Amino acid sequence: MIVTYLAMLxxxxxxxxxxxxTVQFHLGLAGVMSSMVIAYxxxxxxQLAxxxxxxxxxxxxxFSSAAFTELGAIVKLSLSSGVMLCVELWYNTILVLLTGYMKNAEIALDALSIWLAYIFTESKVVADAVAELSPLLAFSxxxxxxxxxxxxxxxxSGWQSVVAYVNVTSYYLSGIPIGVILGYVLGFQVKGIWIGMLLGTLVQTIVLLFITLRxxxxxxxxxxxxxLNRWSMDENGRQQNPGID
Incomplete structure (x- = not known):
């Protein structure tokens, strides 16, 4: 329940x-990002409290001395998690940047970020672009x-390092190159970028599904x-099974 309460807060x-x-202090994008960082x-x-x-x-x-055991494994897991998340976040950022260099970039970016067109915009051009991307949205x-x-x-399962490799292969060796080819070379514009993004995610999904099934x-x-046996404690805070591997 604590997670639910914190999410609501x-x-x-x-x-x-x-x-x-943004509205009262007129900080614009900096205000939006600041509020997001604080909320995160x-x-x-x-949860710490x-x-x-x-x-x-x-x-x-x-706290006890057991808190400092096997820190190397925890640091390794944390670094792998960080790489995994960064690779995924950078992927979406790169795709937005690629869209920004296209013809009619403003319309393309608006269409990429707006799904319920006439709720968020009165521009028919943007609304038409959103409608054209709707099938891709459904598949997404x-x-x-x-x-x-x-x-x-x-x-x-603790496979962060594996997922990091899968993300690099799926996103950067599949999704982005395909998106660039479709968007810039073949002239599909923002639709091509999005198709590349989806194909990268599809490759990742297939690989993870294969790993899960195997x-x-x-x-x-x-x-x-x-x-759990290795890290379990008795009522005095001592490890019960320190020798178990």
């Missing part, structure tokens, strides 16, 4: 800060209902059990 504060910084940190500090102040009495009994929604699940399975989940359960 996050949303409310984000909306309020966006209004305050709410779940982090909120929840744990530190007694929200998890059965799993958190305070379908694909994005599958890909995050598979990505979540991989992350939950995984021995009984073995993964055993690995998870061994880790």
């Amino acid at each position: 996050n949303l409310g504060l984000h909306l309020f800060l966006s209004w305050l910084l 940190w709410i779940p982090v500090f909120g 929840f744990v530190f102040f007694g929200g998890c009495p059965l799993t958190w009994t305070g 929604i379908l694909l994005n209902s599958i890909q995050p699940v598979l990505s979540g399975v991989a992350v939950g 995984t021995d989940w009984e073995k993964q359960v055993e690995i998870a059990r061994q880790r």
Whole structure:
């Protein structure tokens, strides 16, 4: 429940800060980004406070020397997670930048960011561009209902480094080159960029699905059990099974 409460607080504060910084203080894009950054940190500090102040009495009994064991593995996992997320975020950013260098870039970018056309714009040109991209939007929604699940399975299994390699291959060796060829060389413009993006995501989804189906989940359960046994504590905060690998 704490995650739900923090998400609601996050949303409310984000909306309020966006209004305050952009409408009242006229900070424009800087205000929007500032409100987003502040809102992103709410779940982090909120969950830390929840744990530190007694929200998890059965799993958190305070700091001990065990908190500093196997930090190397945790750092490696954190770095892999960072690379995985950056590769994915940069992919979308690069596609937007590529769209910005096209003919009628303003219309293309508007169409790329607006889905309910006449709610957000009165421009018929932009609305027509949005209508032309609607089939791709439908396919994006379908694909994005599958890909995050598979990505979540991989992350939950500790395969961040594997996902990072998959993302680089899918996005940067497949999606972006295909998008550039379709958008610039073959003249499909923003539609070509989007098709390239979808193909990159499709390749990623297929690879992650293959990995998921080929995984021995009984073995993964055993690995998870061994880790829990190794890190479990007694009531005095001492490791119960420090020698288990």
